[in-house]
Amino acid sequence: MEEGLESEVGEVRGAFESGRTRSLSWRRSQLRALLKLLKDEEDDIFKALKEDVGKHHVEAFRDEVGVLIKSIDFALGEIKRWMAPQRVWVPLVAFPTTAEVVPEPLGVVLIFSCWNFPLNLSLEPLIGAICAGNGVVLKPSELAPATSQFLACNIPKYLDSKAVKVVQGGAEVGQQLLELKWDKIFFTGGRRVGQIVMTAAAKHLTPVAIEVGGKCPAIIDSFTTAKDRKVTVERVVGGKWGPCAGQACIAIDYLLVEEEFAPVLVELLKATIAKFFTAREYVSRIVNKHHFERLSRLLEDKEVAASIKHGGLRDPENLFIEPTILLNPPLDTEIMTEEIFGPLLPIITLKKIEDSIEFVRARPKPLVIYAFTHNETLKKRIVEETSSGSVTFNDAIIQFLLDALPFGGIGQSGFGQYHGKYSFDLFSHRKSVVRRSFLTEFSFRYPPWDERKLQLLRYAYSFDYVRFVLYFLGLKR
Amino acid sequence: MAAEVAAVVEEVRRGFESGRTRAYEWREAQIRAIARMIAEREGEITTALRDDLAKPEIESYLHEVSMAKSSCMFALKELKNWVKPEKVKSSITTYPSTAEIVSEPLGVVLVISAWNYPFLLSIDPIVGAVAAGNAVVLKPSELAPATSSLFAKILPEYVDNSCIKVVEGAVPETTALLEQEWDKIFYTGNGKVARIVMAAAAKHLTPVVLELGGKSPVVVDSNIDLDVAAKRIVVGKWGCNNGQACIAPDYIVTTKSFAPQLVDALKTTLEKFYGKDPLASKDLSRIVNFNHFNRLTSLLDDEGISDKIVYGGQRDEKGLKIAPTLLLNVPNDSPILKDEIFGPLLPIVTVDEVEDSFNIIKSKTKPLAAYLFTKNKKLEEEFVKNISSGGMLINDIALHLSNPYLPFGGVGESGTGSYHGKFSFDAFSHKKAVLSRGFGGEARARYPPYTPQKQRILRGLIDGSIISLLLALFGFPRD
Numbered sequence: 001m002e003e004g005l006e007s008e009v010g011e012v013r014g015a016f017e018s019g020r021t022r023s024l025s026w027r028r029s030q031l032r033a034l035l036k037l038l039k040d041e042e043d044d045i046f047k048a049l050k051e052d053v054g055k056h057h058v059e060a061f062r063d064e065v066g067v068l069i070k071s072i073d074f075a076l077g078e079i080k081r082w083m084a085p086q087r088v089w090v091p092l093v094a095f096p097t098t099a100e101v102v103p104e105p106l107g108v109v110l111i112f113s114c115w116n117f118p119l120n121l122s123l124e125p126l127i128g129a130i131c132a133g134n135g136v137v138l139k140p141s142e143l144a145p146a147t148s149q150f151l152a153c154n155i156p157k158y159l160d161s162k163a164v165k166v167v168q169g170g171a172e173v174g175q176q177l178l179e180l181k182w183d184k185i186f187f188t189g190g191r192r193v194g195q196i197v198m199t200a201a202a203k204h205l206t207p208v209a210i211e212v213g214g215k216c217p218a219i220i221d222s223f224t225t226a227k228d229r230k231v232t233v234e235r236v237v238g239g240k241w242g243p244c245a246g247q248a249c250i251a252i253d254y255l256l257v258e259e260e261f262a263p264v265l266v267e268l269l270k271a272t273i274a275k276f277f278t279a280r281e282y283v284s285r286i287v288n289k290h291h292f293e294r295l296s297r298l299l300e301d302k303e304v305a306a307s308i309k310h311g312g313l314r315d316p317e318n319l320f321i322e323p324t325i326l327l328n329p330p331l332d333t334e335i336m337t338e339e340i341f342g343p344l345l346p347i348i349t350l351k352k353i354e355d356s357i358e359f360v361r362a363r364p365k366p367l368v369i370y371a372f373t374h375n376e377t378l379k380k381r382i383v384e385e386t387s388s389g390s391v392t393f394n395d396a397i398i399q400f401l402l403d404a405l406p407f408g409g410i411g412q413s414g415f416g417q418y419h420g421k422y423s424f425d426l427f428s429h430r431k432s433v434v435r436r437s438f439l440t441e442f443s444f445r446y447p448p449w450d451e452r453k454l455q456l457l458r459y460a461y462s463f464d465y466v467r468f469v470l471y472f473l474g475l476k477r
Numbered sequence: 478m479a480a481e482v483a484a485v486v487e488e489v490r491r492g493f494e495s496g497r498t499r500a501y502e503w504r505e506a507q508i509r510a511i512a513r514m515i516a517e518r519e520g521e522i523t524t525a526l527r528d529d530l531a532k533p534e535i536e537s538y539l540h541e542v543s544m545a546k547s548s549c550m551f552a553l554k555e556l557k558n559w560v561k562p563e564k565v566k567s568s569i570t571t572y573p574s575t576a577e578i579v580s581e582p583l584g585v586v587l588v589i590s591a592w593n594y595p596f597l598l599s600i601d602p603i604v605g606a607v608a609a610g611n612a613v614v615l616k617p618s619e620l621a622p623a624t625s626s627l628f629a630k631i632l633p634e635y636v637d638n639s640c641i642k643v644v645e646g647a648v649p650e651t652t653a654l655l656e657q658e659w660d661k662i663f664y665t666g667n668g669k670v671a672r673i674v675m676a677a678a679a680k681h682l683t684p685v686v687l688e689l690g691g692k693s694p695v696v697v698d699s700n701i702d703l704d705v706a707a708k709r710i711v712v713g714k715w716g717c718n719n720g721q722a723c724i725a726p727d728y729i730v731t732t733k734s735f736a737p738q739l740v741d742a743l744k745t746t747l748e749k750f751y752g753k754d755p756l757a758s759k760d761l762s763r764i765v766n767f768n769h770f771n772r773l774t775s776l777l778d779d780e781g782i783s784d785k786i787v788y789g790g791q792r793d794e795k796g797l798k799i800a801p802t803l804l805l806n807v808p809n810d811s812p813i814l815k816d817e818i819f820g821p822l823l824p825i826v827t828v829d830e831v832e833d834s835f836n837i838i839k840s841k842t843k844p845l846a847a848y849l850f851t852k853n854k855k856l857e858e859e860f861v862k863n864i865s866s867g868g869m870l871i872n873d874i875a876l877h878l879s880n881p882y883l884p885f886g887g888v889g890e891s892g893t894g895s896y897h898g899k900f901s902f903d904a905f906s907h908k909k910a911v912l913s914r915g916f917g918g919e920a921r922a923r924y925p926p927y928t929p930q931k932q933r934i935l936r937g938l939i940d941g942s943i944i945s946l947l948l949a950l951f952g953f954p955r956d
Contacts, residue, residue: 058927058935066939088882099880104865106888183889191682198679202672205689207893210682231916238924282925383911385496387581390910395574398914404565405576405910410583411660415684417908430895432868432883433861434876438702438852446712447750447760449535457535461543 005173008165009137009180013108015163016135022105027079030130030159034123035072037158038065041150045119048146052118053244054285054319063243064120067401071124074403074420075131082131082424085433093460093468098435103428105133106207107183112174112197114188115287116247116341118144122151125186126164128423134184135163139177141189142170143287175200182206184427186416188249194414209416209426211408213249213339214366218396219356219382221373222261232372232394233268237276239370239396241323245284245343247291249413250368252396253340256356259349266325266347270310273323286319286342295321295342298335307346354378360386365411370396389413482653485642486614490585492640493612499582501560503637505553507607510635511600512549515542518631522596528623529595530718531763531798537596540717544879545600551881551898552608559608559902562911574914580906582610583684584660589651589674591665592765593721593819595621598688599628602663603641605901611661612640616654618666619647620765659683661905665723667817668890686894686904689887690723690817691844695874696834696860698851699735706850706872707742711750713848713874715801719762720821721769723891724846724868724875727818730834733827740805740825744788747801755800756793764797764820773799773820776813789821831856835863843867843889848874867891 020026038045045065046057055064085102109129113122122140129136138155140148152166167173174193178185178200187197188211201208218236223229240252257265277283286292296314299305304326305312311324326346329335335346350356353373360369367389371382383391389409392399399405403420418426442460444453459468497503515522519542526532526541565576586606590599599617606613615632617625629643644650655662655677664674665688678685695710714726731739751758764770774792777783782804783790789802804824807813813824828834831851838847847866851857857871867887870877878885878897886895896904922934 056925056927058925058932061932062923062935066935070939088880090880094876099877099883101884102861194682195679198682199676202675202679205668205671205675205687205890205893212682228916234924242924276925278926282927379913383579383909384499387584387907388909390912393911393913394916395912395914398574399576399910399912402565402567402576402910402912404567405912406578406908407910410907410909412682414682429865429888430884431866431888432877432880432885433871434869434873434880434883435857435871436873436876438705438872441705441708446708447533447535447716448752448758449533449760454535454538457539458543461539461547 005167005176006180008167009108009177011162012135012137012165015160016105016108021130021135021160021163022133024080024083026160027130027133028076030164031072031076031079031127033158034127035069037154038068038072041154044150044154048150049119051146052144053116053247053287054281054283055244056281056284059242059244059282059284064117067120068123068127070401071127071403071419075127075424078421079131079424082421083133090434091463092465093463094436096437096439100433102431102433103132103424104431106427106429108135108137109184109186109427110177110182111136111138112185112187112189113138113140115141115143116244116249118147119151121188122147125188125418125423128418129186129427130164131424132427134427136165137177138164138166139174140166140168142168184208186418186426187211191412209408209418210414211249211416212367212412212414213341214364214409214413215253215339216250216366216368216370217356217360218252218255218370218372219353219360220255220257220261220265221353221371221375221378222258223372228374229264229268233265233272234276235395236372237269237272237323240345241273241277241283241343243397245286245321246345247284247287247341248397250397250400251341252345252370253366254336254346254348256348256350256353256359258353259351262327262347262349266309266327269325269345273310277323280320283320283323283343286321288319289316291342292316292319292321295340295344298333298340298342298344299324301329301333301335304329304333304335311343354381357381357385365389365409365413367409367413368392368399387411478649479653479656482644482650483657485644486585486654486657489612489614489640489642492637493582493585495639497637498607498612498640499610501556504608504610505556507636507641508549508552508556508604511604511607512546512553514631514635515546515549515600521627521631522624525623525627526596529592529621530721530765531761532718533760533762535760536716536718536762541594541596545597545604547879547881548601548604548897548901552604552902555899556608559899565910573917574912576910576912579909579911580609580902581909583905583907585612585614586661586663586905587614587616587654587657587659589616589654589662589664589666590618592618592620593718593723595624598665599624602665602896602901605896606663606905607641608902609905611905613642614654615641615643616651617643617645619645661685663896663904664688671892686886686896687892688723688885688894688896689845689890689892690819691887691891692727692814692817692841693724693844693846693848693866694834694838695726695729695848695850696831696838697729697731697735697739698831698849698853698856699732699738700852701850701872702852703738703742707739707746709873710850711743711746711801714823715747715751715761715821717875719764719799719801720823721762721765721819722875724878725819726823726848726874727844728814729823729825730828730831730837731825732831733829736805736825736827740787740803743803743823747788747803751801755789756791756796756798761798761801761821764799767797769820770794770797770799773818773822776818776820776822777802779812781808782811782813785824832859835859838864843887843891845887845891846870846875846877865889
């Protein structure tokens, strides 16, 4: 283990133990500092995101910087309320007693972020950890090196550099960090590494939050009006290729439509793609050669290649794959069994739209289920009969923006929820505190035991005050 | 045997997939059935607890039967509210939309319970799991065999067997169960096995609740009502399964000057409660088995310890009984101050100032409960602010776990996750965010081609600017 690493983490622990991260003013100052960082360093942020994934700066603002600004503003407005202890009800028999739940920081937390939203997935959990009063070590993904470097330079410049640190590096550094003891680990990434993280955490009984992905389906009902079709297709296109060219855990993975509607949909999709992506710069590129090759391989299968209805162009030198639509690739091919995480959109046709429920249920639980429909019965069935991290009707991605909604997976898509107050709760311990006085004392609590004491307790426990008093006074047998 | 276990889990999963456990009526019926079981079979339950732990009847009633019943009644009263979706405020950036949070069951959950409150620690999590609409497999502790076989016998007579099952056994059965894929694992027990449970859960990325223990400290100030405090400490320690409870006082910290008075008060109270020959008292549980009996007696026989015993120390190997024992000023590095005692031994550690106790507590891992006896409000505030523990109680012992409005669980080594009351329901639920948008209110600024004007509108939307919202709503900029 690198000695430097252990002492770095030790410094964060020292900062936490000093107690300074617990004050409201510290937490607020860190949040304001983050806000300043986002505003003052915006140009460098855009540059880093462009370098790492070819993200256009408007997309970068829409999906990363803007979202973070919103989250911090929300947190600043709410944090005092979140930190306040909550009084709870106490039964009369315990008078005078008060009980409350006091949120306290867990201590020192470790955050692993992912390469596709390298800024947002680093700072959104960081916001939560700071709001809750913890010390933080952040390990950004090495697959987004420009953003990682940006964070390593700027976090110490703006924030409390002893209590919030950035550690750069790859799998080896990650391994070393996992050997240390943490009070919580927050991981965003792929399933395999998620398992490694949780297994390492088990050695210290460290609680974890694991945010992974899955195949997010979009169920598209057959719309008849031009307006409905336009809005739907634009939102679908925006929900697939808008976020990092489909390399997003909440991006639409594949579509489910009735077979009659499919040709109409394909044409509309093609037209909208042409309308939106008038230049290559409006679609992020593929992050690296490894993922480019992975995505190319998905298209290699003969039947899959034959199902391409649009696109398919690949430029290995620029790591660019154009928006690609496929119609009914075989369900047992990798493109339909693994999370795509790229700009390929399979469309699967069904006899009737209600069959989509069974289709989705037969597969691992995704992070989101999207459905575009006016049919209230179908909507109700989707909510009640399927299971997913969340459900969004008639739009895509946008649920990510609502601070009031918990964001996280279930089953194969992970566990642990954050955003808004959920972030605060995720990084807090809820300590129950009960205060009693010496004033009232019930002798029947104490041994030696007898039947009379037992009976008094029976009455007390069922809050049967009348019988209790009568029995106590000897007026009831 | 692994195949048998797999078959049981397979059956329960099919039961869940059938959709039956999601119906409100099913959940209510199961909890009612469990409540009925507790009422009708109380005698057998008390007998099993006596066989397993020589648990006094009043303790069986107070701490197991009655609490299990309260858990059922509270769930039945509140279930209608718990299952209702929670409406949520939308925001300007997603207008127009409605949002709510729907609680849904996780699926098939595994509950592994402990031997010290074998009845309660099985029923309580099951009630939560069932209230949330899950199917459950219960693995009761094999160290409480009478209660374990009682469950295996009577639970099937009351609940829906296709969705709620009991699997008895020890390490091999537990290992086989842990290899299966679960939607949640709820474990009550010790840190060593908890690590095994979590590592097994990691293979499937299964979330866990771990209810563990630790060394729950009791800080005793001199500014108190000593008589009342002594009674509460004694009943909280030895009246809870003879100290074999996760939230039982593990050790006391008090000032050097106050220690003699405290010791005297404790001695007097102990004699009043349990008589001059506590080994003969019917009001004390026995030690659960020979293993633990040995573990505890070796703590006492350790060199440098035996002369620190100021009260008690008697034992009856045949009856597996150890008398309430007080120790004063044992050496700081003795084993009795290191690991959780989980027995009727109570060491008293002395300090110069009562505030010095904080450092002692912080030098150990975070406990499940921390107690303070004082009338000094300032000391109380410092304690709550500086000491981290699962839960805290001022001027009494253990009572906090009976309040269904308080989350019960640990932090750090004492565990993760919490339950009781609605927290049980939440522990076994997935909170699914459901967002429903309309087809109006299209913010063209969302879509490429990305122009500077669009960026300005997006910025305005993020800042909550009403002008931006209007521009966005009315579809500016026009393409």
